[in-house]
Amino acid sequence: MYDLLLLALAPVTILCVYIYIRDKYEREPIRLLLTGLIFGAIITAPIIHVENFVTLFAPNAGLLWEAFFLSFFVASLVEESFKYIILFFLVWKNNNFNERLDGIVYSVFISLGFAAVENVLYVFNPYLGGLHTGLARAFISVPAHAFFGVVMGYHFALSKFDQHSKGKHFFYAFFMPFLLHGIYDFILMSNLPYLMVFFTAFVIYLWISGFKKISALLLLSPFKNQS
Secondary structure: OHHHHHHHHHHHHHHHHHHHHHOOOOOOOHHHHHHHHHHHHHOHHHHHHHHHHHHOOOOOOOHHHHHHHHHHHHHHHHHHHHHHHHHHHHHOOOOOOOOHHHHHHHHHHHHHHHHHHHHHHHHOOOOOOOHHHHHHHHHOHHHHHHHHHHHHHHHHHHHHHOHHHHHHHHHHHHHHHHHHHHHHHHHHHHOOHHHHHHHHHHHHHHHHHHHHHHHHHHHOOOOHHHO
């Protein structure tokens, strides 16, 4: 049991440490990061209840329509909405949110708080869990949540600091992770072999675009020449 718990939490810990280290010019206070992580974990409970309620409206018009509804309007819409709300109220007016990369850092910590609880629930599920589930989620699902957080935080930061495009990025901060999360889940839930061919490419795209967004905002740090 201890080994499974370690397996469930290890990828979350590694990604938290990574994103913290990447913010190398002006790091965020540990207390605020842990607050984001904890709130990300806490929202798992209301998310489960809301998802169970929304699932009641899932169509019975065939596998694809049901998979589409569950992917976009149950998992993606509900989960990304809660993360977005926490991100906004946690840091939008906080003085520590003083450079673009901070948006990504806080968003990823919130996403990983949720991913940690979700991962534990999956790994210890008596029907779906176990070692293989933990390994698969460590390399695919947990990083996916992190990179959805990167996308949200990237646009959230631009909406804060780039005043000429504030409204657009404020919308993108929710819409883009919602879209990517929905696509990710739809490929898996549809269980169509020809879609699964594109799954690896899609995951690689998430990794590459995520790292590019982190690097881009790091280069724009106003603290770069002060360190």
